[in-house]
Amino acid sequence: MTTLPAGTRVVVGMSGGVDSSVAAALLKEEGCDVIGVMLRLWSDPGTQNRCCAPDAVVEARQIAGQLEIPFYVMDAKDAFYKGVVEPFINGYTQGITPNPCLRCNRLIRWEFLLSRARALGAEMIATGHYARIEKQPDGLVRLLKHPDQGKDQSYFLHVLTQAELGKTIFPLADLFKPEVRQLARDLALQVAERPDSQDLCFVGQGGNYRKFLRKEAPTAFKPGPILDPEGNQLGEHSGLAFYTIGQRKGLGISSEEPYYVIHKDPASNTLVIGHSVDLGRSEFSTRPVNWISGEAPVKPFHADIKIRYQSRSVPGLVTPLPGQGVKITLTEPLPDVTPGQAAVIYQDQVCLGGGEIRQEEL
């Protein structure tokens, strides 16, 4: 799996779940000096952060005990609040739909964890992510999709740099989920079979982020006009944060042909809706872009673009713009190109990088 000298100290980010537990077990089996770490993240007062709830801590500690590795819980609450929660709130205030998991990966699960790993005398960290890292002859690393395409998490990892990926191990790089489960059983690991959750981790049970935002970003809940693309007022919306691009339900406008959200304008607190012909965008800008190679391309090139973790990738042309951005021109329009979410750029199996989809029209 890896070619680390025996006894190499590796910090494994552990959640108590099956993936990170098996990741830790595999490294331990390989002879690494494994230390398990769980980061204590911020959560809305009165709620528990799913990623480090007391049960999860107990479970991860139990796994670490079974594997006979040390296990430490570290406080990352301030860094998480400033780096992830605040920008999430600000994003909604500005009318975009931020993806906090991306900032969390970059700032918390890598930058913060790497700094703690260094303190613990470890040069490498490992996680239970489904993705591959390939070292090339020139010393640079590439981020590749996981062979289990249904599990591939490279979308969330496009924010990482050469320096970070160079210090990262994905022990599950070649394993399919059923194999990971089987390994956990073979090792008699008492892992929790928690369902994968797409909910926000820091707003409490059920991921009720609207209730959280109502308190933290009140301006995103101001009623305002609903317009059609020509500027005719069709009704009133109850706050921009209730709507995402492509949304059909809950608009409260009756019409023979269904309406969809096609645009949100926070400056005028306006929601623009239209019919399916109005929906869809094939051209948008993305900025800033993180290039995993560390070098921004200068010429336009063809690539596959993924605008959401769960959506399929679509071919398109990537044109570098002055500054740190690119223009992306898809071969077909997509209905849910959402400012604040990430557009991630692939060529075949290689994740080249990606960046935040911008609000402004080109």
Added chain:
Amino acid sequence: MNTPIYLDYAATTPLDRRVISVMQPIFENLFGNPSSLHRFGQQAETVLEEARRSLAENLGAQPREIIFTSCGSESDNLALRGTALARRQSGGHNLIVISPIEHPAIQVTARQLAAQEGFEVKTLPVDHTGRIDLGRLEDYLQQNTALVSVMAANNEIGTLNPIREIGKLCHQRGIPFHSDAVQYGAHLPINVGELQVDLLSLGAHKFYGPKGVGLLYVRQGTPILPIQTGGSQEFGLRAATENVPLIAGMAKAYQLAREEYSQRSNHLLPLRDLIIEKVLAEIPDSQLTGGDLQNRLPNHTSFVFENLDGNLLVQVLDSEGFACSSGSACKTGDPAPSSVLTALGYTADWALGSLRVTLGKDTSPVDVDRFLDALPLCIQRAREAK
């Protein structure tokens, strides 16, 4: 990594083999209930009462003044709750006086007595090292004072308090005086008469005895009610079938401590002083917390380092093979400055960076040297991560 070095004897100590030898045959052969009338019960009772006699003798007490409990925290609970309630019942005394550096077993219990039973709780003034200001003690010894509780030696900062002098002042006014001597009793001889205490808590696992057993000394005539009711064991003060093997183990461990106090202290003091000297000299922005060398447990060192996450430092030290602790450390990664350090006036900048290194009879000079060699780099790495 080399074999890990244990430097957290204030948290707990390993069982002494000689204590295991005493307990083993009791576990195996003496299962009787000491309250039973038959011979099985009588055999167990004989061992139980021999342990009580031995402990009483080593404390300068009478056997019937020794109440066996499950631990030091339980002893603290019985002393505080039992005496506060009895004093209110008998004379309407409604004020509980404690120090600000008490163990949570006292602080939290006092808070609960205030919240649920309506007692008033006052906290004694202390100096920067946690020592009671004797000159101001009298202000707190009032008509309605139910009891005073001051710990003999602090677990976190090692400070010794002038127990005898506090006891004397309390006695002049007929106020019961309790002292949590869980740390003190592990290192310094106790004579309850000389110390002028009415109630005193001990826990066996701090002096190489087993976990799960402690005692409360209760001077004859001290007002006290049981807080665990049921059978009439322990002179009606603690209903529960006695755990005979652990109690016998505690008696043996205390006997050994009694015999070896000076030998152990002679071993510990130079090591303790070396750590204090080296840390203060070699670590920038460091302070010793708690008692000075004269008023400090012989095995105890504690520090604060500015601009450092004490939790992380303990983790870094552990990853290098040194088991220490921090007043702010917590296994759930939710650090808060220790209430003791906050009470002594340390700001969060300092209080969050605390480290406690406590030695034991098996700590070797080589262990201490290795620790001192490793510490500066560990601190530097923890600081760089902040």
